[in-house]
Amino acid sequence: xxxxxxxxxxxxxxxxxxxxxxxxxxxxxxxxxxxxxxxxxxxxxxxxxxxxxxxxxxxxxxxxxxxxxxxxxxxxxxxxxxxxxxxxxxxxxxxxxxxxxxxxxxxxxxxxxx
Amino acid sequence: xxxxxxxxxxxxxxxxxxxxxxxxxxxxxxxxxxxxxxxxxxxxxxxxxxxxxxxxxxxxxxxxxxxxxxxxxxxxxxxxxxxxxxxxxxxxxxxxxxxxxxxxxxxxxxxxxx
Numbered sequence: 002x003x004x005x006x007x008x009x010x011x012x013x014x015x016x017x018x019x020x021x022x023x024x025x026x027x028x029x030x031x032x033x034x035x036x037x038x039x040x041x042x043x044x045x046x047x048x049x050x051x052x053x054x055x056x057x058x059x060x061x062x063x064x065x066x067x068x069x070x071x072x073x074x075x076x077x078x079x080x081x082x083x084x085x086x087x088x089x090x091x092x093x094x095x096x097x098x099x100x101x102x103x104x105x106x107x108x109x110x111x112x113x114x115x
Numbered sequence: 116x117x118x119x120x121x122x123x124x125x126x127x128x129x130x131x132x133x134x135x136x137x138x139x140x141x142x143x144x145x146x147x148x149x150x151x152x153x154x155x156x157x158x159x160x161x162x163x164x165x166x167x168x169x170x171x172x173x174x175x176x177x178x179x180x181x182x183x184x185x186x187x188x189x190x191x192x193x194x195x196x197x198x199x200x201x202x203x204x205x206x207x208x209x210x211x212x213x214x215x216x217x218x219x220x221x222x223x224x225x226x227x228x229x
Contacts, residue, residue, distance in 0.1 A: 003158065003160065005158075043219070043221045043222065044159075044205065044219045044222070046216070046217070046218075046219075057216060091158055091159065093159075103149075103161060103164060104161075104217060105161065106151075106158035106159040106160070107158050108157055108158045109157075109158050
């Protein structure tokens with residue numbers, strides 16, 4: 002158990018819909034990362050938040066957005082869903098020690114868009 | 116820019132045999148290197164990491180990896196494979212200057228034959 006929690010575990014929805022994925026980081030971790038894992042694209046970094054502010058952006062579509070709240074949990078919002086958005090979405094939190102940042106992953110949310 | 120190449124998307128070994136998963140990286144600055152394991156229907160779990168110092172790094176579950184700067188490699192090994200080692204393994208790279216940007220390889224699926 003990494004200490005990172007994600008809800009829901011599974012999500013089935015239809016094209017055009019909007020969903021929200023939730024992540025709670027490990028206690029004390031200020032950074033939250035979101036990743037998308039699909040068969041054809043592999044593991045892709047989407048976005049990072051640090052203590053409530055956006056820190057880095059990866060291959061995140063404009064239809065997707067995220068935020069980190071004062072209690073440090075984060076939400077990833079996916080809108081106008083397409084079939085190709087079906088994937089595993091991981092959240093990771095990190096701590097920095099001696100200049101090294103180590104990421105700890107949650108169990109993921111499996112999204113199926115029908 | 117940094118990148119990671121994992122040689123072999125699928126590796127199959129017999130139970131009790133040596134496991135060798137190959138990873139080569141590209142980095143213009145001293146790298147930090149990681150191996151993560153992903154069991155079916157689970158998130159990624161950190162196996163081991165290299166920062167500085169000793170080039171042979173020991174991780175969990177009997178795995179170890181050796182950082183070879185001259186070969187830009189960070190191959191993962193285990194002397195004797197167990198059935199429970201069947202999983203997907205990801206090599207990743209970051210650096211002190213870009214600690215928040217961890218680049219993952221495409222993954223290697225390890226199968227264990229009885």
